[in-house]
Amino acid sequence: MDQQPPKGRGAAILARLQAKKLEKSVGAESEAPPVEEPPKPKGRAAILQRIKDKKLLRPGTSSQDVESTAASVEVQQEEVESVAASVSSMSFKEKEPVHFKGEDGKPILLSANYIKLIVDKNKGVFEYEVKFTPELDAKNKRLRCVHQVTKECGLKKVFDGGSLLYLPEKITDTSKVFTTTIDGPESSQEVAVTMIYKRKKNMGERECLHLYNVLFKRIMHTLLYHQIGRNYFDTKHNYLIPQHKLEIYPGFAVSVDELEDGLMICLDTQHKVIRTQTVYELLNELKSAHPDMRRFKEQVVANVIGSCIFTRYSNKTYTIQDVAWDMTPKDTFPTRDGGEISFIDYFKRQYDITIRDLNQPLLIHRKSVMVPGSSEKVERMVCLIPEISYLTGMSDNMRNDFTIMKDVAQFTRVTPNQRIAALKTYLSNVKKCEQAQEILADWGLKVADDSLQLPGRQLENELVYFGDGKQVRSMNGDWSRAAGDNKLIGPVDMTNWMLFYTQKDTAYAENFVDLMCRLAGPMGCIIKRPKMVKLPDDRTDTYLKSFQENIRKDIEVCVFICPTARSDRYNVIKNLTCVQYPVACQVINSRTLSNQKKVRGIVQKIAQQMTCKLGGTLWTVRFPFKGWMICGMDVYHGGPNGQSVFGLVASLNESISRWFSVAVFQQKELSDHLKGAFTKALEMWRNVNGFIPKRIVVVRDGVGDGQLEQCKRYEIEQMESILKQLEFDTTICFIVVQKRINTRLFALGNGGCENPPSGTIMDNTITRRYLHDFFLVPQSVRQGTVNPTHYIVLHDTCGLKPDHVQRLCYKLCHLYYNWSGTIRVPAPCQYAHKLASLVGQNIKKAPSNQLSDKLFYL
Template sequence: MLTKMTLAKGRGAALLAALKKKREQEKVVGVGDAPEEAVTKEEPPKPRGRAALLQKLQESRLKKVGGTLEPAASTSHSTSRAPVPESKVEELSKSVLEISFTEKDVVTYRGEIGKPLNVSANYIRLQIEKGRGVYEYEVRFNPELDAKNRRIRMVNLIMKELGSVKVFDGGSVLYLPLKIVETQQTFHESLPGPDGDQEVSTTLIFKRKKSMGERECLHLYNVLFKRIMHILLYTQMGRNYFDTEHKYLIPQHKLEVFPGFAVTVDELEDGLMLSLDTQHRVLRTENAYELLNELRSSDPRRFKEMATSSIIGSCVFTRYNNKTYIVDDVAWDMTPQDTFPTRDGGSISFIDYYKNQYNIIIHDTHQPLLINRRSVKVPGQTEKAERMVCLIPELCYLTGLTDAMRSDFRVMKDVAQYTRVTPNQRMAALRTYLGNITKSEKAQQVLSDWGLKIDNGVINMTGRQLDNEVILFGGGQSHQTNNSADWNRAIGENKVTGPIDMLNWIVFHTERDKRHAMDFAQTMCRLGGCYGVQNRAA
């Protein structure tokens, strides 16, 4: 039976033509009849650029180690590529060696202008003895000792029995130059106190051994110099150390100035360095309790209001532990007779606490307490916990200057006589400090026990003094500055280089500040013309 076929058109015709062409190609190559080797395949493209370089590097690496150079296989074709000739591999290896990275000297940028001069820095070099090590231990007390001096005294009793030098900052980290226990060991000692002896158990837990040259030993160096400052009779206030024996008194303003140093050990490009910088601490001879009594007598009705504005935010110094605190609040409903919980689950009053821990007798048992809030790390927790510290006003000495003192020219002039020092005076203070270390046998012994040696001078270097800058103004005008870099007068006499007119501007103010706003607007209009700026107030 014959049927009539319709000729394909459009897309169908194109598909039939492609199918016919494919069948003709299969007949030519003999698909299905000819062996697999007779099938002609397209040559894979050769790698170029970075791929070619990586392939040649791999082949040269195999050549060096005596491996067989296997041709790399293509990811889309199974035909293998011919191996690279040995002559090309050797040539490539030679080229790679020629372009290999070489170590270069450190790039130092130096200017060329200015006048050369010799300068000295407030850094002193520390030398480390080779082969020395540090053993770190954790210290735990039972019962817990809050006073720093009692913790140090307890560790001193243990180290006296062991006959070993130590570095202990009064916290929980102990550094020894020798390993005394493998894992941990507990010592039982009787600690004398004002109310009799107290049995205290101290546990030393070995943490790790560190090399003296490691950067992690920076904490050790800083703790070590804390001990040296203590040997030299310096008192720590905050993070710095001050000489309380040679203080400067300003009795007419009820002030005293303590000279001291900011001491920091750090590892710099040129080795381990000790940084020394002169510091001064201004303390008032009156304490917070005297200030409260003075405010109460001046205006009893507004006493609490004035006390809050005067005390809150101020920094106080407690001489019994040489610490500074920021007063965050005043607890009017609390007195030294109140109790607080201890770590062993009991409770103790503030009067008994200061008597037991510091042998201090509180005279006024009805005075309010000062509150200090701080965030501390809690073992086993990632977030810090807030702790509240209650302070006794009669034990807190006021530090710093009040706003009234700062605005008083006579006070600032008298204080500046001791706090403003010249570069020569700074260098003299550093040399005095180094001389005290050299003369102190205990300080030298501390350094030698840990394999350290301090230089007898500061770091000297060559600097450059630049010429005074020329200030460029608008209209081609310029001004040569002087050594004090003062060009206030010139800026009022010359126009700026790129003035921008302020034709529409508004000053928003309250009705109470209307007079100040008008003065500000008039000043802007008056000074704008000097700078070449046209403006007018809306």
């Protein structure tokens, strides 16, 4: 059997030897005078030279240049040690941390759900390359070899099954060979395992952080927590809510990251809501409600497909992607030993579970897995039994039920003091557990005794401006009373509008019109009585025909009062008014008008919303700059044909109160249609203002940590190229907004913890080590724990200071006209989110350009 040619570093070494022999043979035949050889390269230069030689001369070009196998292996071993020594001698200088700290605001003492991770300087993470002689193709054999070697040496390890090995100790400066024996199908096989030292890893490197997260995953399992999804839960100490067929598992989200002040563990309290109802019980309920098989299957698709289920026998979650109506538990599937077994026998044998209904359909979950001997993933199908599959989360009907949400909130709404207590309990359990301490000690790690105390700042409350020059200081991010008592800053008259309602909602419709006309004075506008259209029934076709018969070009806004909330009817109405007959539209559920005590406030908010849809503005805050365009961007997933919808919203005036909107269909999160949408926004700005914007600030939602670099190279470069193409001397500040984070901030005082006030800034210690970022708490929360928002300045040619960026983001949180208070993200982000959601979920077509300068999606 021919010996396999060497690969990787071995190939480079062999090529080097062949090149030397070739030089000698050529030099012996040549009569040219000898030329003085240049000095041999060292360090990195030596490695680069070997790579160059590898490119020039591939191994195996001439059989005459290769000596005996034993000699070549011996020479390769010497060269391997030489290269390993060169690599180990290299110094990898660690980057200095980035500081993005402001100064404005009054000091405030904060705490966070971060714990310092202390690293022993004498230990660390040492990276080795593993080679096997003879070569082993099977991953399980490589794992067994490394496991036997490290076990005999008493070493802890993390091995990926390929060639990378991580050890907590340094065993050699160059390379070391170990011999072990593994059992084969016919006889035992002796294998030489060569560990080549590469370098000591920096603590913040990606592989290193992954290793630490793996260690804490082991600790969570040691403490008897079960992983469900990404987080870990205590399935034995659950909370039962029997009246709603729900149970709640308490748990934690645990992650390790390198932050500005070093390695930190983020520990956040989590809860998993599990229904005690199985999919089988849900299928029976749907069958009773819909005896017709075709209608029954439609309801199953609507209620089951896409839902997440939980299997108690394995503590795993699955997303249901299909229902196999032609399969039952009596069907069989192949086993690893080549035989077949039925689902009934499998669950009885493996989990001692008896399947009762032998004719129920099976649930399908598809996943892609790696298989031995293949570099590509293969799709596998997992079949699940409805009878033992439990639904997770809450349905839309549950979420709309105030009683259910109130009962669930008793367990899931955790106060700051309760979160700190849970964090301390976890630390205590880790310190008491000998096995957990051993896992940490093996890698030179130690957990701090308590959470961090941090210096934060609170920005000054903003002045909110209304009509007639009135200004009100927002108290803890709320100005609800002022929004009802003061005139609008940009009112719009409603003199020609229509109201559609059914016979049974006549009283609600009359009361609504009366209140609208009475509220016109306090709002500072004129509202006349509408043309009222009474409908004989509430069928979708009736709304459609009546609208088409009565709509005219001079109609300003159409209002629909519907007796029930039906998505199909809502979609038809929005499609009519946003695509086919572009006009401002307001859909109201008559149930919201039934409470006589609150109806005035409700109608006032509806009137304000209608004003925005007509191009008016409600309030604003002071912006100390001119000529700036503020943009918001977000993406909605799940549009028609699997497409995503990219939403772009851009300001049109200096008070940042008028907006231009563009929605584009695309195939992925990062927009590849940004150029067209951004160009339209720039043209609209120039048409309205008569000049090009001096600076553009973009707040982008929906970008995770893994997409930051791609966003920088992809979206920001598109925007820069457009400005260059249009020859605009405009600078860009691009800010990524992340709201799905596990960071929690607590204000220290009064002998305990409480939620920090609105305007709290945290820009040190727990911020990212190499990013310009900060945390902002824009809202004031009295119940539960407030969620801060993470801001990352990904690109900035505007030269903005940290105080400027932080204050601007806080101001933008005041401008969302659906809420008279601050919101969690800047208003442009929320507008872009509402736009993309409406287009992708309801309209499913591009809206009319006639509505692009109005907030028609509120």
